[in-house]
Amino acid sequence: MSVELTPADYPLSINRPDLLTTPTGRALSDITMSAVVAGEVTNEDLRVRPETLVLQGQIAESVGRRQLGENCRRAAEMTAIPDEEVLAMYNALRPRASTGAQLEEMAARLEGTYDAATCAALVREAAQVYAARNLLAEED
Structure with missing residues (x-):
């Protein structure tokens, strides 16, 4: 359009x-x-x-x-993203809820599965900010 x-x-x-x-x-x-x-x-x-x-x-x-x-x-x-997945993403984006790797996996899924590059960029930006502010979850 x-x-x-x-x-x-x-x-x-x-x-x-x-x-x-x-x-x-x-x-x-x-x-x-x-x-x-x-x-x-x-x-x-x-x-x-x-x-x-x-x-x-x-x-x-x-x-x-x-x-x-x-x-x-x-x-x-x-x-294009199922409601259940949106809710899971919302929870995963809370401070200390996800590791950097988990957020990168989410971003890759957004791009690859849903063609959601703008959303993926936001998740990657959040991961960078969380890393700088020590707000990522601890790696196991």
């Missing part, structure tokens, strides 16, 4: 609903209370698409919010 967005496009749901669809391909306008009551809307219809998060990040960066843009790109990558 190569669309140049500006702050005028925010919020997308009002100013650019043509860009928003559900993971099942439904238009945003199809998600109505009557469709929910009729059983036409599934849980998958209520999940965010990675493309939507990338668009939100693009708007954030257009107003100088680089870090928020990066967060949106990481979130877009994370949509």
Whole structure:
């Protein structure tokens, strides 16, 4: 999706609903209370698409919010990661919960299994900071 967005496009749901669809391909306008009551809307219809998060990040960066843009790109990558694994990663990233090798293994899995290079870079950065601050778990 190569669309140049500006702050005028925010919020997308009002100013650019043509860009928003559900993971099942439904238009945003199809998600109505009557469709929910009729059983036409599934849980998958209520999940965010990675493309939507990338668009939100693009708007954030257009107003100088680089870090928020990066967060949106990481979130877009994370949509492909099963919820259980996200929770395990969250726990593994707590100070002293993982060794440097375990964090590198996590980063490699993010890149290799989920094509999540931005998330992998964050894990590697955390490992470096934890090492510098003596916050890594002890090696067995």
